[in-house]
Amino acid sequence: MIPPFSLSNINNMNNTQNLIARTEFAAALNQIASERNIPVEVILDAVKSALVASFNKDFEAEAKKIEEKGEMITVDLDPETGEFKLKSGKADASAKDYVDITPPGFGRIAAQTAKQVILQQVREAEKTGIIAEYQGRLGEVTTGMVQRMDGKNVIVDIGRGQGVMPPEEQVRNEYYRLNSRISVLLLDIRDSFKGQQIIVSRTDPRLVTALFAREVPEVGAGTVVVKVIAREAGNRTKISVASNQEGVDPVGSCVGQKGVRVQAVINELNGEKIDIIQYSDDKDKFLKSALAPAEAIKLEFSKDNSEVTVTVPDDQLSLAIGRGGTNVKLAAKLVGVRIKVVSDKSDPGIVVTGNEEYEIDTLGLAGPVRDILVGNSLTRIEDLVHNMEKVEKLEGIDTSSLESIKAKLTAYQPTSTPSA
Structure with missing residues (x-):
């Protein structure tokens, strides 16, 4: 939970109060940064933006005069103590030419308005960070929990983020029960009217490849390679494999002792049948095996x-x-x-x-x-x-x-x- 910000009377504190403020303000910044996994600088920028937004709202007349003079409002904020000053000046003016315009008691007045702006900007920064994290994980398989249905989309909790599985990425004969755990492929980041969304899939052939990489050490290590895969999601998959190391049986490695490895993949796919075929450059031999x-x-x-x-x-x-x-x-x-x-x-x-x-x-x-x-x-x-x-x-x-x-x-x- 985000700790509440208190900016009231921050400019009139005595030395003891300043020490407390330094401790509380810095601790609050670091706690939010840690919990939300976003840089402290982003939170400081959010606080500054919130203070300016509060001034524009609560002191509208003064803000309009500053704008008419072609000046801009900036915030000097001490990240240790939380002390701040609102200043105005020309964009091309030096810092010493900016004038202090902080209204008396502004910290107390701004507290509630600033809090809402800060919360909003922190949430946006957090979401941006989450999207960036999953952008680098596209193509991976992850396990998530079905949260709810949003129209025809299935919403999946995938950890820090929320995955959206549209109808075309759902297996036709699967039923996604609330709170059930499923393996999904991190497929794409797409723009929507709700903002950027993490798209996950149960139908993409790469899900099968990723599951084999997870269940078969030889595939995960690259000793056995998945060459080609053909899938009819929910029904049957044919997967061709080859070995990069002499003496390693690619088909046997994927099947596992008593079929335990391939069965683990089949279970993740709710019983989808899987044919494992040894790849060959000889089309005649390869096709006979495939049929x-x-x-x-x-x-x-x-x-x-x-x-x-x-x-x-x-x-x-x-x-x-x-x-x-x-x-x-x-x-x-x-x-x-x-x-x-x-x-x-x-x-x-x-x-x-x-x-x-x-x-x-x-x-x-x-x-x-x-x-x-x-x-x-x-x-x-x-x-x-x-x-x-x-x-x-x-x-x-x-x-x-x-x-x-x-x-x-x-x-x-x-x-x-x-x-x-």
């Missing part, structure tokens, strides 16, 4: 290696694609290629780039059909599966389009769900 658990895969790359046709046994098609296309979509992001998945018995041709905006984009639907579905909030595979009657009644969806949607959905519904 696991599908096996017996045949790859055919385009001449510029930007696209690849993946042929899988018919009974492996659902594994390669994954529920809602998740497996192939994350593999495309991880390796950085367009992927066309085909069965060795039939060839409907499912094309995935890894840059799809919505889950239904992995179906490869015609543009107009896709736009109609998005416009009706049917953006997930699950939405289509459970709302086919609604889809059938949508204007612009003809019989041919409907049959195409059903065929794509059939190919995308896996017969089994791969384990993490």
Whole structure:
């Protein structure tokens, strides 16, 4: 708590009172500076500004005359005793030419007004310092406590600061309970009508990387490096790792004995599945690993290696694609290629780039059909599966389009769900 300022009778103290004032005033300054983690000089400037503001308010006529003469008001303040004098003079005048204009009993009159100004400026200085501190920590993971909801934003206590998690940084299937503890990524500092805000995220892929750095000593020390990460927040993440030191198994290091390390990360992400893959410069080998658990895969790359046709046994098609296309979509992001998945018995041709905006984009639907579905909030595979009657009644969806949607959905519904 900020100790109260008392400026009354400060210019009429005897020697004993001055000693007390010196002790109390200096102690108060240092206490505020320590508690709020701001420089003493900032507090002194706040006191000076407060005294000038009080003079302008309580002695408005005198202040106006000084302004009309083109003069400015300054404050001489002793940081040890708290004694002060208000002075006025031309901006280009020397200090000795400034005139003392301190009204009798001004300390007592100014006390309450000055206190409010000081409190406001100290709060602003404290917030500026907090923002500067977190500016240097962007990209780090921290643990916070859910304080409250502010509209659609989740407000998180992250220590000295307050984090704001907007809807786009929230995981869709997570519920943020009051006073629950969560790990968040310090994402950005953004301006808003409320001032600068510390933005935190639960969806950013770097959160997963930071959690592995915290839970896996080899990642934290740089012996094991996270090369590429592809994430569908709340559902599944594929992470590729490599070792900088001979004899160190990057995948084993991240998994840990009996899976204890990766499980710690999974727990922080509320059960999100994580596939850990060894990175390889060999795209063929890397892509086959990325498409696991599908096996017996045949790859055919385009001449510029930007696209690849993946042929899988018919009974492996659902594994390669994954529920809602998740497996192939994350593999495309991880390796950085367009992927066309085909069965060795039939060839409907499912094309995935890894840059799809919505889950239904992995179906490869015609543009107009896709736009109609998005416009009706049917953006997930699950939405289509459970709302086919609604889809059938949508204007612009003809019989041919409907049959195409059903065929794509059939190919995308896996017969089994791969384990993490």
